[in-house]
Amino acid sequence: MSDLLINAKDINTFYGASHILRDLSFRVARGETIGLMGRNGMGKSTLLKSIMGLVKPRSGTVEIVGKPMTGRAPYEVAQLGIAYVPEGRGIFGNLSVIENLKMAARAGTRGQQDWTYERVLETFPRLQERLSHGGQQLSGGEQQMLTIGRALMTNPDVLILDEATEGLAPLIAREIWRICGLIRETGISSVIVDKNWKHVTQITDRNVILVKGQVVFEGSSDDLRAQPEVLEQHLGV
DSSP: OTTEEEEEEEEEEEETTEEEEEEEEEEEETTOEEEEEOSTTSSHHHHHHHHHTSSOOSEEEEEETTEEOTTOOHHHHHHTTEEEEOTTOOOOTTSBHHHHHHTTOOOOTTSOOOSOHHHHHHHOHHHHTTTTSBGGGSOHHHHHHHHHHHHHTTOOSEEEESSTTTTOOHHHHHHHHHHHHHHHHTTOEEEEEOSOHHHHHHHOSEEEEEETTEEEEEEOHHHHHTOHHHHHHHHOO
């Protein structure tokens, strides 16, 4: 099980009296790309926040590369190779594109430095054109590219993308999907949350659908496409 990078078991997470995640288990293996799906309010972001230490589960365990990390601080989870691109992007608006990228630069957990500043700019040519712009001057799509680029600068073992293309123009969304495919090819594990199941399943190895904080489907992209009734019932398509 040494290749199991994230192993969340029997997670129960609450917001006040609201029981959001219910005995939920979720795992990510090395080199695996996973689609995390479900309608709004079904627990996807809460699961990611529970893994990252942004929300503390009331019960259950979160292990990162075999180490118990339940409820530990987000920076401790990040130090173990987990990079998180939140739904709100979280860039530093008062810093330039260069500063946002270079502040995150570091070697990965195995000393890997595959994602350099130069490689990130080569992958995101639009950012190359806006190096001196402040984060607040970028469009939504450019901010998303910057956030992903900044996450890659940490040379992560797992990249978590919450709402990868939410609110983005179709042309920009296609660019984000292209980049997700490139990331997969490099061997970095990914967890992708997005409403566009067709795009998600083109690049994922495995897909998980949540309903009211519980897993109702888990299987390959081919398995999911072969069950249109599951898509219709749980994703509304």
